[in-house]
Amino acid sequence: MIDVAVVGAGISGLSIAYHLKKAGLEVKVFEKEDAVGGNIQTAYIDGYVCELGPQTILADSKVEEFLKDAGIKPIYANPSSKKRYIYRKGKLVALPLSPVEFLLSPFLSLGGKLRVLKEPFVPRSPKQEESIAEFVRRRFGREFLDYVVAPFVSGVYAGDPEELSVKYAVRKVYELEQKYGSVIKGAIKLKALGPSGKLISFEGGNATLIRKLSESLEVHKENVVLRIRRKDDIFILDTKEGKVTAKAVVVSTPATSTGYLLRDLSWSISEEFDKIYYAPVLVVHVAVKFGVLPEGFGFLVPKKENKRILGVIFSSNLFEGRSPEGKSLITVYIGGATDPEIIEYEDEAIVSVLERELRETVDIRDWDLLKITRWKKGIPQYTVGYGRYLELANSIEMEQPGLFLSGNYLYGVSVADCIRVSHHIAKRVIDFLEVKGRTVV
Structure with missing residues (x-):
């Protein structure tokens, strides 16, 4: 019997496992591939x-x-690296880094710039949820969508702004409108213009992050989890190398794999996760x-x-x-x-x-x-209506106490998102085990 089984050794699973081990829990990580890291891979x-995956x-x-x-x-x-370009009409045009540069830059036409400057006076939409494209056309105009936002969506999500939800794919932008009535007003008030943070990597590439985290954990590579069942308050994992019992399970695999693993706990919810594109x-x-x-x-x-x-x-x-x-x-x-x-x-x-x-x-x-x-x-892809998947994740966690879901299909697609949320998920696991009488160091 172990305290926690973590299924999936991508950045989400490894980060959560790190927090849990630091808290004094016995944690085992199971990874079906012969390499850890998910899509964080570096080739020399x-x-x-x-x-091969995220660059920074x-x-x-x-x-x-x-x-x-x-x-x-x-x-x-x-x-x-702060300098970035958009390809437009046969040449690279630098994205402006300040309001003055925005006014002087050729990356938008005069009409496009004037349309952006009208944004603070655009009312909120009566719709409950919009696509990114709908939201941007309404608030900033078509040219800003075509030459700024759509390329950004391609760069982050490899996605289609006509399909992605502004509420779930770019929640911070959505919340600026909800709270301040204007994205520009809210960004100025919060000093949130432009990306916040520093671009980082590691000596030897991003694989170094994965290797360092893995070294401190018990990771079972090439040991696929075939099935997760529950008996009384205990989880039973059928793995390639035999049965494992655990007081709690964290499933941090891609949505399709998660759906497969949840089929014995909730067939209907497992089928829904299979639909995530x-x-x-x-x-x-x-x-x-x-x-x-x-x-x-x-x-x-x-x-x-x-x-x-x-x-x-x-x-x-x-x-x-x-x-x-x-x-x-x-x-x-x-x-x-x-x-x-x-x-x-x-x-x-x-x-x-x-x-x-x-x-x-x-x-x-x-x-x-x-x-x-x-x-x-x-x-x-966090498409319009994506909130139903978050509700399903919450639903099965409530139905199956001790089961926790994580991964970039739930709380943000970036590596930074996965690292940030790992602390919160680990704390929930620790709190659950303390309630169950397990003293955490």
């Missing part, structure tokens, strides 16, 4: 450090506190042999520009040591919810797209392909 190819982490004080507590030292992105994403790493990359983080490509590339990150600009001396590394994102079929293309067809679009967007002509990574279930 001919001197290049290639992030936007760390606020809570994330930095977690890393310090775990003894994991981050590295910080170069200051020039994950946008497919192609991540392509390219070594640039000649030429200097533009200064900055990278660029996003609006769908209006009729390209298949979603965006490009200038990876070797961000952190030192990501490419050999004198060489550059870029990471290209393709596919997403608006172009899902490209995930099935052969490598040769993907290279053909890259040859054409890298030349057209950033004039890169001489490059070597390092790696193509296919995430067929890449990023969960």
